[in-house]
Amino acid sequence: PPHLPILLLTLTAFLLRAWRLDYQSYWLDEAWTVYFAGLSPREMFRYLLTTEAHPPFYHPSTIFWRQLVGASEYGMRYYSLLFGVLAVPLTYRLGRDLLTPRAGLIAAVLVAFAPYQVWHSQEARMYSLLTATAALSMWSFVNLLRKGGWRWQALYILGTVWALASHYHAVMVIGVQGLYLLLTLPRSRRYLLRWGVALLGVILLYAPWLAVSWDLLKNRANWVPQTTLGEAYLRSAVAYSLNEFVPRQQAVWLILPFLALFGLGLWAAARRRHPLPALPLLAAFSLAPILVAWLYGELRPNSVAFLERYLIPSQLGYLLTIALGIDALARGRPGQQTGRPSRRGLAAGALLLLLVLDGWTLYHHYTDPGYAKPDWRGVARTITNFQLPGDGVIVTGDGGEKLFPLYFRGPAPVYTPFNTPVPPPDEARRILADIAARHRRLWYTPYGAPIDPILQDWLARNAYPAWHRWIGRKQLALYATQADLSRREALHHPFADPPGPGLTLLQAGLPAGPVPAGDLLPLALTWQADAPLPADYRLSLRLVNPRGDIFAQSDWPPLTAVLPTTAWPAGQPVTDRRSLWIPVDTPPGEYALQVLVYHPADGHPLGSPAVIQPVAVAPATIAPPPASLDIPNFSPAPVLSARGVGLVGFAVPPRLQPGQELWLWLYWQATGPVEPLTIRLTLDDGQTALPVDLPLPEITGPTDGWQAGQVRRGVVHLPTSPRLTGQQANLNIALLNAAGQVVEQTTLTRPNLDVRARRFEPPAIARPLQASLGQPPLVRLLGYDLPETTVAPGDPLTVTLYWQAAAEMDTSYTVFVQLLNAAGQVVAQIDTPPQNGAAPTTTWLSGEILTDPYTLTLPPDLPPGDYRLITGMYHPATGQRLPVDSGGDFVFLSQVTVQ
Template sequence: MTKRRALPAAVFVLLLATFLRFHLLEAQSFWNDEGNSARLSERSLPAILEGTASDVHPPLYYVLLRGWRELAGETEFGLRSLSAYAGVLTVAMVMALGGRGAGGQGSRGAGERGGPLNSSFVIRHSSFALAGLLAAVSPVLVYYSQETRMYALLALLAGLSAWVLLVWLGGARPGWRWAVAYVLLLAAGLYTHYFFPAVIAAQGVVAALWWLRPEWVTGRAVADGRARRLVTWLGLAAAAIALYLPWLPIFIRQIGGREGAPVALADFAAESARWLVLGSTVAAGEASWAMMAAAGLLLLGLVVGGRRSAVSLLLAVIPLALMFLVGATDPAFFKFMLVVVPFMLVLMGLAWRARRPWNVVPAGLIVAVLAGSLLSLGHLYGDPAFARADYRGMAARIAAAAHPNAGIILVAPNQWEAFTYYHRDGAPVYPLPRGRPDPAVVEPELAAIAAAHDRLYVLFWGAEQRDPQGIIAHWLDGHAFKASEEWVGDVRFVVYGLLGEPPAAPTPSGATFAGLDGETITLHEFNVWPAAAQAGDVVGARLLWSADATPRRAYKVFLHLLDETGQVVAQRDGEPGGGARPTTGWMAGELVTDNHGLLLPPDLPPGDYTLRLGLYDALDPTRRLATGDGDGLTLGTMTVR
């Protein structure tokens, strides 16, 4: 590719990368980790250093974000734009790396007049543009370029430090400026993420390969001085570590204890490959053809690239191997693999070196990979199923309800930063549990919170880790009335009414429901209060059930509020006990107390309404249980003022 064609190709790729990274940048809410970044960057520099000393990430990104917010503001767009710009620079770096892989060192070395930026490797072959195009549309690179976290910066530093290393190794007389730049980039990587030592280890193997086979790394043979250059690299790495010494004790304290459950190598390879190619915004099993095409491109790049592929292969495989060896195989750690993505894309770009007419094969594979990437990006931009948890929307809904005596519980507490980014005043926020969940500590806290409020909004996130016994959910289901429940991303958003004790004795019933497997379920008594309410209030129903035999299937309870024409104007469906007492766990003759809340719509007109109750198969809502002459039981009427 000539210079005249190379420049427009590079400009097009960078414009595309910029568009994709800034497109709908502010559309989604901050999720909890982004909220942590946003709130931490509000602090002074000493406070940031103090905070990150106990955080799971080192401080450099937060320090940069602290300065960036002064320039770009504290909106989602402003704070995320730091990652977006880092993402665009990463695409440029992939093109530079792809140029080296495609064309060798070029006519001039790093220590010669003109420097590496004037060497011919950038324009020797169009594979550099292909690598850049794949980087521009890479789902994982775009995703993390739209997140207020350090991962886009991590990918940039991994690629940039590798490029500087190759320039330094390829120079006939390696200049000290490149050596200093390399040391600073390594130190910056160490201060950005605790996984960066894996990048340094991979680059050390590249330096050792240069000592053994310099032509495999820089495209030209070197007769003398190789051992001295390798020793110098060790000195540069040591200098970077010396700059990191103030943080080294914190690194040692932080690196242990986060490995995931044991995973077979084949499973890790398959899952990580899918993530690297398509990201996390495609459903399992979707776009398998894109995976096959990516595998074909990688294989073809290795074959066609020959020894030119060795550097990218090492820089991609070694961090992956280290992830597996240290047990960082859970999908939550896959974002560490952003340090691998630039080199994987360079390998794919090498496939375009296939000679005519065989280059029709990589052309077809490229189209398939690009189609898979665009499919994933379409999900990222427009499919709510793949959206981040909408803390902005949840905070707005709570504010719009404007309940005069509401409280908010966050389970787990590390949602606090993201939620309070949007919820700055109004209802008090209670992060629970504080430390290890202990019923003797948590339940009195819940009782005190419940006594102070008439309504609770509860955000459950990662409860299986922070409250594995379900202490908070079980207490609330037994002492409050669950009025609504929905998933907002990976957050379970629940509204509870706190109604105190009923003002009257329960109403005897004795109504029986014919179970679908021959059992009989009896409603012994019920209590519904308040009898008069306002639109937007929660009405509670306390039910007392039993079954003559343990049901073999789960049933759900429905509460319907009907207007004078028989139309349903409010509805609540749920398993008994808020899901904690499914009917499949009832013992024969056991009495089961069951609380349900019905949230009245805020625009419900005043008038008299009828409340009906029934049961249905949890797996098939059309199969209702018969009772009396129908499939529902009238509990009474209530008035909306």
């Protein structure tokens, strides 16, 4: 059937626009739609005539739509979806009647898959309605000129008035039509009366509204910064080809096929005959509105003129021109209706390329938060889940006071005094200080308004910044505003990157008592630069347990939040205020706080971290939903549960070398009073099994104070056997009661085993020797290869060691290789586990022989002379070296001469 393709295409457009229609939250513009839709018709029209300059159709119509379907995201956006789908067959009719049936069908395909059209069809705003009504106006305009008659005049009046009643920028449609007739004079003179009569009908119907709303409309303030003309066309090309949220560095390349076909379409419009001259209309429709809007903004800086979505009807002209370019590829030379099969294949390939680019953009639109609307729902949900008594919330962005309450649940007061009318800077600071004085903590979600930098600067200087995150395209930050800093730790810890200058952490102020999990640990850090610093360094705070496992980490704000470190005065103390948000799933107990300074460019640390201990963490006082905790392998139904506790998630390395220590994060949720339990973990390959029993409190901390619903995260360092074989092993977990009986068990996961090739026969060794390390012996050094014993400063010195395991080891020792001068000072060294970490000593089997190469880089200024090359092993946690059977704690290898 002739209409089947367009029917299938319309259905496809519907599915693309209905898919995940309510997946994204409302954003500010949509909040106004929901707000207006909740007014009565009388209130709505009073608002439109006295406060907000909007045409009279869209917002009043949403009142009745909301009464019909409710205020949900799906219901309110479905209204836009209907018009977004309607634009597809209207575009087909416009392209068919202006150009060719095939060009019309191709244009409809492009509109159906256009990510920018899908975006606005999934938004509770008027832009899909503007697109559809503009298409209706243009289609009836084309046929009014071609055929005339009262039906086309009536349809033109309907479409044009409907467009103007939806958005004031719809006047561009009339401008495009008038410009087309002007460009085609004198041929178009015979059309002027037809169009003039229809346009008179539009004016008569719209003039009453314009008369009563003109004073408000002409004084509408501009909130859109004026751009350059080139930038306006580039932004439009990106938006109308793909979507305005595609990163610019990618977009400028991805739009090239669209632009090439757009140019080909203009060429084809100039070369081929159509029912009406197509080139002037396509050029006017796609290019002129952008130019006119930009010029208007130049002439009237206080007016709202250019914005991609305001000019969205231009996308129809743009895609129609591209469709004509693809059609020209298929048709070949002017006058041909159908080109050779190769040309049709080329045209199909060009269309397929555009659809692939559309599909790539749509994939990101559906799944990538960076392409989504600002996630107000996610921001409000985060505050709802993690708020504490005494918290306050600050929201900026006009309309935020209407949008945020749609999603936020909780007792924390919400403050919006920084929206229109925006207070002056000094008044804003006074208001913010007053709000901060009322609360222990402040949540702050900036919109990016001009007032936000003022608020952020005040909070950086006067509060204790704790946490910042982009939730989708929406920011959220958390600050402590009141702090107990009665505990003072004198540190005098240097941070330096020799030979350059460094800085010293003089002291830290922090609370004297424990901090509950889920709350903030405020800190006042006092620094001093030894000399002017060469870089703006960053700071990392890390809360670690005695094994060094990180339970909390913050690298925000930068150490330079108030004053860049390059501007720190030498020899003068500088105080940095910040907080560390302790995750709510942190088990109660004692931890250490590590303070680390590093280069922002490469993360290279300046020396070793300063350590403040102990830092006591108390049980959490809130129980946020487990789904809000970013739990890996999260299961709403516990994978293992008994006696008041359930396992709801875990993290395990996907690969494991037999004998390598297996770290395992376990997430336990209290479901009631927690009874005494023991956790049994077993890694089993079918032949070797090593069970480890741990009382639950060793993983989760003391169970008293553990409220039902709360999740605690524990870490286990599980020793494994080097005798494990095969490709995988079962990691089994069981819960045992006080009598040692298994009450529940399951296989948690099956990590892959990286079983390396092993060697037990000695290879040919250039310099054999016999040295045993450890008491009793754990490792034997069988010898080494040293190709060169005479080297020059700056040269690499390569040595290969040959180890043999005398026994299986529970500790992963570190190998050191050092070059010593005559005074016994180290001039070059390397410290690493065997084979650069690929073969930890815990993975060695008794009798196994390992080839272990090292390369030392000699300093370029190393003085000539004789040096000693030594090696050995030490415990990485304590630095204690393994004793050597010949005495001492290292093995002498060889003398090395530097010339």
